[in-house]
Amino acid sequence: MSSPYFDDHSFDLVAAQAELRAFRLxxxxxxxxxxxxHVLANFDKWPQLCSLFGTFHPRVNRANLVKREFKVGAHFIADLAVRKDGTDNVCLVEFEPAKPNDIFAARLQGRKIPPWASAMEKGFSQIVDWAWAIDSYRETPDFQDAFGGKRPNVMGVLVVGRSTSLSDNTRKDRWAWRSQFSKFDGLQGVVLQTYDELFEWFDIQLKDFAGQTTPTASTGQASAPQVQS
Incomplete structure (x- = not known):
């Protein structure tokens, strides 16, 4: 049974496969x-893929509670939140754009390696603010109703950029290190994904769910949903 903070969701593999094909397009x-x-407009139409963000949380997997524009504390909004009903296991998602210099800046600014780009830092700062809000508002009744408890198990996910921005081993290693070792009170962890990595992750999950190769656009039985391209 859903709370007033989330919408109920039932996972549908065939619909999820169709949404994944639309994502690929x-x-x-x-x-x-x-x-x-390209991002928010389409994920509004892709509830099955939204639920798959729960697979980034080891205690959620395919989420059965989904909410776009989810309030975190009194001041912040997550683009997407998913949760396992009856638990305090939650995944919060922040979407940022994907342009050539949205992960690392184009200008070296006197450095030998590029600094992090403003889009990347903006999205990451949002996750830091979620951690602060979770720690600050956990005693309030609204917070406990929304998150399922006083000390919820929350995973943060930031999706930004394309994998072409990770064009050398140093960039790839900095990206992986920041995802693996960024820790905050209030969050179980932070996952960084490019949109290409996100597609690949979802594809793996659906293949696991189906027990076979995900149907391609030419062989799948379900028609792809409309996309904003």
């Missing part, structure tokens, strides 16, 4: 992804 047809026109 967006990635194939757009080198750059705008946050609103």
């Amino acid at each position: 967006v990635l194939n047809n757009n080198l750059n992804l705008g946050e609103r026109e």
Whole structure:
């Protein structure tokens, strides 16, 4: 049974496969992804893929509670939240755009390696603020109702950029290190994903769920949902 903070969700493998094909079309047809026109507009239409964000949390997997524009404390909004009903296991998601320099800045600014880009830092700062809000508002009744408890198990996910931005081993290692070792009170961990990595992760999950190869756009039985491309 859902709470007033979430919408109930039932996982449908065939629908999820169709949404994944639509996601692939967006990635194939757009080198750059705008946050609103290509990401938020489409994930509004992809509830099955939204539920799959629960697979980043070891205690959620396929979430059966989903909410877009989820309030975190009094001041912050997550683009997406998913939760396992009857638990305090929650995954919060922040989407940022995907342009060539949205993970690492184009200018070296006197450095030998590029600094993190503003889009990356903006999204990461949002996750830091969620951690602060979780720690600050956990005593309030609204917080406990929304998160399922006073000390919820919350995972943060930031999706930003394309994998082409990780063009050398140093960039790849910095990306992986920041995801693996960023820890905050209030969060179980932080997962960083490019949109290409996200597609690959979802594809793996659906293949596991199906026990076979995910149908391609040409052989699948379900038609792909409309996308904002």
